[in-house]
Amino acid sequence: MRISLLLLLLFTIFVGSGCKKNYSQIYNAPQGQAATIYPQLLLDSTLSVFVAAVNRVPGLKDELSSSGLFTVMAPNNAAFAKYFASSTQYKKLDDIPIPVLTQMIKYHILKWMLFQGNFISPSADPTLNLDIYKYETRAVASYFDPTLKKGVFYPSKMIQVYTPRFFSYYNVTSQDYTDVFGPTSVVNTQTQMNVMGATVIKKDIASGNGALHIIDRVLEPVYNIAQELENNTEYVDYNRLLKRRFLTYSYNAAGTKAQGNNGDVNGDGVVDSLFTRSYLTEPNLDNENPILATKSQSFTIFVPSSTSFKDYLNTKLLANFYNIEDSIPTHTLLLLYKSHLVSTMDWPSKVTSGLTSNYTGDKVSLSRSDIKSIKMTSNGLMYTTNKVIEPLSFAAIPGPAFFSPTYWYFAEALIRTNLLSLLSSKDGQFTAFVPTNAAFLARGIYWTDHPVSGPAGFYRKVNTVETAVSIAELTNLVGNHIIMNNQISTSSMQGTTDKFYPTQNGTFVSTANSRVTGPERDTVITVTNPDILKSNGYFQGINKLIWYPDNLYNIVNAASTSLTAIPQINPQYAKFKELMSFAGINTADFINSTIVISGVTGTSAITSAITNRKFTLFVPSNEAIIAAQVAGKLPKTGTVTPNTVATDALRMQVISYLSYFFVPDKQAFTDGAITGTFPTRKIQTASPLVYAPLTISYVNGTLRLTSKAGEIATVDKAQPAKYPQNKFAKDGVIQVIDNAFTSQY
Numbered sequence: 001m002r003i004s005l006l007l008l009l010l011f012t013i014f015v016g017s018g019c020k021k022n023y024s025q026i027y028n029a030p031q032g033q034a035a036t037i038y039p040q041l042l043l044d045s046t047l048s049v050f051v052a053a054v055n056r057v058p059g060l061k062d063e064l065s066s067s068g069l070f071t072v073m074a075p076n077n078a079a080f081a082k083y084f085a086s087s088t089q090y091k092k093l094d095d096i097p098i099p100v101l102t103q104m105i106k107y108h109i110l111k112w113m114l115f116q117g118n119f120i121s122p123s124a125d126p127t128l129n130l131d132i133y134k135y136e137t138r139a140v141a142s143y144f145d146p147t148l149k150k151g152v153f154y155p156s157k158m159i160q161v162y163t164p165r166f167f168s169y170y171n172v173t174s175q176d177y178t179d180v181f182g183p184t185s186v187v188n189t190q191t192q193m194n195v196m197g198a199t200v201i202k203k204d205i206a207s208g209n210g211a212l213h214i215i216d217r218v219l220e221p222v223y224n225i226a227q228e229l230e231n232n233t234e235y236v237d238y239n240r241l242l243k244r245r246f247l248t249y250s251y252n253a254a255g256t257k258a259q260g261n262n263g264d265v266n267g268d269g270v271v272d273s274l275f276t277r278s279y280l281t282e283p284n285l286d287n288e289n290p291i292l293a294t295k296s297q298s299f300t301i302f303v304p305s306s307t308s309f310k311d312y313l314n315t316k317l318l319a320n321f322y323n324i325e326d327s328i329p330t331h332t333l334l335l336l337y338k339s340h341l342v343s344t345m346d347w348p349s350k351v352t353s354g355l356t357s358n359y360t361g362d363k364v365s366l367s368r369s370d371i372k373s374i375k376m377t378s379n380g381l382m383y384t385t386n387k388v389i390e391p392l393s394f395a396a397i398p399g400p401a402f403f404s405p406t407y408w409y410f411a412e413a414l415i416r417t418n419l420l421s422l423l424s425s426k427d428g429q430f431t432a433f434v435p436t437n438a439a440f441l442a443r444g445i446y447w448t449d450h451p452v453s454g455p456a457g458f459y460r461k462v463n464t465v466e467t468a469v470s471i472a473e474l475t476n477l478v479g480n481h482i483i484m485n486n487q488i489s490t491s492s493m494q495g496t497t498d499k500f501y502p503t504q505n506g507t508f509v510s511t512a513n514s515r516v517t518g519p520e521r522d523t524v525i526t527v528t529n530p531d532i533l534k535s536n537g538y539f540q541g542i543n544k545l546i547w548y549p550d551n552l553y554n555i556v557n558a559a560s561t562s563l564t565a566i567p568q569i570n571p572q573y574a575k576f577k578e579l580m581s582f583a584g585i586n587t588a589d590f591i592n593s594t595i596v597i598s599g600v601t602g603t604s605a606i607t608s609a610i611t612n613r614k615f616t617l618f619v620p621s622n623e624a625i626i627a628a629q630v631a632g633k634l635p636k637t638g639t640v641t642p643n644t645v646a647t648d649a650l651r652m653q654v655i656s657y658l659s660y661f662f663v664p665d666k667q668a669f670t671d672g673a674i675t676g677t678f679p680t681r682k683i684q685t686a687s688p689l690v691y692a693p694l695t696i697s698y699v700n701g702t703l704r705l706t707s708k709a710g711e712i713a714t715v716d717k718a719q720p721a722k723y724p725q726n727k728f729a730k731d732g733v734i735q736v737i738d739n740a741f742t743s744q745y
Contacts (some may be wrong), residue, residue, distance in 0.1 A: 037072055037210035038064040044205075047214070049080040050105075053093055057102045064109075070210035071110035071135075073159075073195050075218045083218035106138035107157055107221040113211045116203045119193055120163045133166050134158040134289060134296045139221050142259065142274055145230075147243065153255030153274035157221050158289050158296075158378050162187075162194040176347040180374050180381065195219065196376065224378045225301050226277060226286035234384060238309045241325065245333055246280040281337040282359070288378055298345035299380035300356065302364065304388045305372055312388040320403045331412050332402045335360060339391040345380050360391040361421060393424035395535045397432045406529075407541065409437040409447060410478070413458070417475040419504070423482060423536075430537035431483040431501075433509070433516055433525075439545045445469055473548075479505030480518060480546040487537045490514060490530045498726065500669045506614070507549055508667070508728050516542060519549035519728040521720075551730045552617050556580065561638075572723060572736050575625035576658075578637035582646055583654040615732035616668045618661045618694075618705060618713070620740040621723060633742040653745065656682055660692055660707075660744040667733045669726050670717055672698030682744060684708075692744065705737060713739030 034040035038061055041051050054060050064070060075083070080093075090096045096104070114135070139157040144150075166172070167187070174187050181197030191213075193200035198217035205212035223231060229239040255274040277286040282299065284290035290297040304312065321327035338359035346356045348371070356364040372384040394402060398420060401411035414420040423430060440446065444460045451459055451466055458469040482504035492499070493511040500510045510517045516525040529541025550558075557580070559573035620628075628634040635644035635654060644650065660682035668674040675698050679691035695706040703715040715735045716723045727734040 035208040036065045036067075037070050037207045037212060040205065040207035040210075040212055041072070041074065044214070046076040046078070047074050049077045049093060050074045050108075053101060053105050056093070056098065057105050058098070060102075060105065064210070067209055069111070069113040071112060071114045072210060072212050073108045073110070073198070073200070073215050073219070074212060075108065075198070076201075076214050076216065079198070079216050079218050103139045103141055103157075103221050104218070106140075107159065107219055108215075109138040110135045110159065111138065111156070113209070115206075115211050116191065116193060116213075119161050120165060132296065133160050133162060134298070135161060136289070137221075141221075142255075143227065144272075145277070148249065150249055151272035151274045152277055152286070153252040153259070154224075155255075155288050159219070160196055160376070164192050170345075170347070171350065172347045173349050176349050179348045180376050196222070222376060222378050224286060224288055225299060225380055225382060226279070228375065228377050228382055229285075229303070234306050235303050236306065237313060238303055238306075241313070241333070242279070242281065242337060244325070245330065246337065248278050248280070249275040250278065252276045281334065282341050282343075284379065290379060297343070297379075300342035300344065300346045300351075300383070301380065302340045302342075302366070302383045302385050302389055304340075304385055308385065308387055316403065321405060327405065329402070329408045329411065331408070331415050335391045335393060335402065335415075336388075339389050347381065348374060351383070358389070358391075360393070362392045364389060391424070392426060392535075393420055396424040396426065397430050397534045397537050397539050398423050399534055400529075400532050400539045400541075401434055406436050407434050409440045409445075409458075410434050410481075412447065413474055413478050416457070416471060417478050419475070419478055419482070422504070426536055428536055429485055429487050431486055431488040431540060432537070433481045433483070433527075433540050433542045433546060434529075435481065435542050435545045436528075439543060443545050443547070476505055476548040477545065479503055480507055480509070480548055481542075483509070488540070489538055490527055490540070493527070498669070498671060500671055500673070500726070503546075505548075507730065508669075508726075508733065509546060510669075510726060516540075516546070518546035520547055521724050521727060523547075549728045549730050552615065552732055552734065555727065555729055555734065556617075556619070570724075570727075572621055573619055573734075575622045575629075575638065576619045579625070579634070579654055579658060582635055582637050582644070583651045583658065584646075585655060585658070613664060613731065614667055616663045616666050617729075617732060617734045618663070618715075618737045619734055620661070620713075621736050621738055624713075624738055624740040628740040628742045631742075634740065634745055657745040659683075660694065660741060663694060663696070666696075668696055668703065668735065669733065670703050670715055670735070672701075672703060703735065705739075707739075707741045707743060709741075709743035711739055711741050711743055713737040713741065 034043060038054070041047050041054070041064075054064065064072075084091050093101075135158065136156045137159050140154065141157075142154055143152040145152055162172075162177070167177075177187050177194070178185055185194075185197045186199060188194055188199040188201070191200040191203045193203060193213065195213075195215055196219055198215040198219060200213045201216050202214040205214070222228075229235045229242070252274050255276070259274060279285045284297070285299070285301075290299075303309075317328050317332070318325065321329075339362060341359045342356055342364070343359065348368070350356055351364065351366055351371075352368050354363055354365060358364050366383075366385065366389075370386050372386050374384075375382045393399060398411060398414055401407040401414070414423060422428075423432060440458075445458055446460070447457070448459055449456045451457070451468070453466075454468055458474060459466050460469060461467070480503050483501045484504055486501055488501065488511065493514050493516070496512055498510045498512045498517075500508050502508055507519065514527065516527065517523075518525065523544060525542050525544045525546065527540050528543045529539075532539035532541075549555075555570060556573045556577050559570040559577045560568050561574065561577075625634065626640055629636045629640040634657075635646070635650060637643055660680045662681040663678050664681060666674055666678055675696050677693050677695045680694050682692040684690045684692040692708050694708070697704045697706065702717070705713040705715075707713075715725055715737055717725055723736045725735050
């Protein structure tokens with residue numbers, strides 16, 4: 001008796017005010033009501049076939065006569081008559097094998113005792129739990145996967161109960177319901193309860209241990225999405241490739257223990273270990289009741305028909321990858337499968353209105369004629385379509401990289417750096433200079449599925465040690481190859497005049513003579529796979545990586561100390577580097593606005609403390625600086641002797657002088673696109689703060705500078721080997737000029 005009272009207390013808390021009748025009232029079984037649900041079924045002659053089915057299921061009669069709590073959705077005799085008339089397998093109850101009948105009948109029995117009020121208002125707070133429409137039934141069946149010979153554990157099957165609240169919240173129309181459950185299915189406005197495709201025609205028949213609702217259709221347990229893929233011949237190729245590439249198994253200890261002696265899932269007389277199946281595309285495809293936070297989750301999947309998928313597989317996938325399935329890159333298949341998945345259960349009107357977004361973030365575009373069939377599974381809606389749904393990235397610039405064994409490194413890098421969505425945007429205009437896999441390998445970057453340690457990814461050898469390429473480095477590198485807001489064809493690259501284009505990461509590339517130039521001015525990059533026009537721009541295949549540039553300081557500081565050194569590195573910056581060293585300028589001075597020399601504080605003025613700022617650095621040539629030093633107009637350094645002895649005052653003077661060659665917030669190239677008078681980083685007056693100006697002009701095809709004192713300097717393009725121009729840096733560009741502007745010293 002104490003147990004019954006405890007159950008009474010728990011039930012009262014569970015159902016709350018939504019119940020039609022109080023449990024204590026029901027338990028005394030007033031006239032016309034039975035003490036338990038089984039005899040209550042006997043009171044209605046229209047349920048005789050259902051009662052006969054219950055009697056055939058081992059132990060179920062006793063279970064329904066116990067003190068447990070149940071909700072029974074009982075099909076009436078007319079429902080069974082319709083079922084047997086339409087069934088191709090079973091024409092009477094005795095035709096149904098006991099295991100099949102057991103699952104079918106238990107699928108109509110829900111755990112706990114739920115009346116209409118509990119279904120219509122599952123929470124007293126109308127803003128909460130709006131997605132409660134799935135309820136646990138008594139139907140449980142593990143599954144034997146014959147492919148890998150593993151038993152799969154499943155919890156109880158879920159059944160869906162639809163109410164006006166559900167239809168309203170998810171904007172499900174009556175036509176949606178008919179489209180999914182067939183032309184004979186009608187939304188019931190009287191009882192306000194529909195169970196899958198059935199209508200509740202009589203509700204809230206109470207008994208001592210349960211609630212009885214009569215429905216007009218026999219329900220068969222539905223598969224979940226993964227099971228439907230497994231058992232429908234329409235999806236053979238789609239499912240085979242999905243399982244082969246993206247399915248994993250994990251041992252389910254709790255499920256194995258819970259099955260007890262009923263765990264012989266393959267019928268060989270031995271109790272089996274059970275596993276959980278998980279898919280990389282969406283782990284919960286084989287889950288009866290996925291939970292998102294504290295709420296039930298359902299999915300939508302669009303599965304191409306057998307003909308559609310087979311045609312796509314043969315003509316677009318295998319044809320590009322040696323007719324070998326294992327050669328199709330994982331990222332290509334993963335994007336393809338994810339483009340067919342939606343994280344919510346979207347009914348037909350939402351799908352055909354273009355309001356559905358898939359796992360790749362793309363809008364799904366389907367007309368009603370594209371949909372071959374619709375089926376409700378236990379964990380979501382399943383559409384069979386007459387076409388394959390490709391991610392937008394396949395039709396956009398990244399597309400060729402996903403369908404070529406030559407460029408798949410770049411495709412993988414786009415995914416890992418989260419730049420794929422940017423480059424797939426249909427609203428933008430882009431050019432992607434896409435390097436081959438061989439170009440990555442030539443710079444020591446390779447992909448491995450099985451590194452010495454760590455996950456699969458991009459690696460390089462550093463002092464013989466395999467080291468992962470960081471996402472930050474990979475992002476910088478990929479960004480060098482993406483041109484924003486410009487569609488560049490090879491015909492526009494054929495001229496002899498350099499054209500300069502900003503990249504996605506803020507650096508530049510230039511084109512001329514049908515070639516592409518990046519930060520490494522002496523590296524010839526050739527377009528080897530030209531002018532693949534996609535929906536948002538050009539895919540240009542190239543033979544080398546556009547390497548990411550260093551910052552201004554490191555480029556200048558890397559200059560060869562000796563003009564006779566072999567090899568020479570940035571030789572034209574050597575004398576400028578000596579002056580930097582004389583002044584005590586280091587990396588920090590290119591970041592901070594204040595420096596300290598031997599306790600004396602002064603203003604650096606070369607850069608500001610603002611991060612991510614860009615500059616043009618005009619570096620006087622070695623010849624110009626040497627001439628000024630010989631003339632005694634600049635401190636003598638290096639081979640110009642005797643070297644000047646540095647003092648704090650001289651250092652500060654040189655710092656101020658060198659700052660005149662930095663023009664902030666402008667990147668002036670030899671194309672003359674930027675002209676005018678601009679402030680440098682040399683402070684002219686401290687209060688008010690005024691910077692000394694420098695004028696940039698473009699005269700007869702030559703970039704010209706005019707100092708504040710009227711001195712003239714030019715940027716010489718005639719001898720690119722001796723005077724390299726347009727040197728791209730992470731934080732700007734370097735131009736070599738032929739005047740040291742000694743007036744500013």
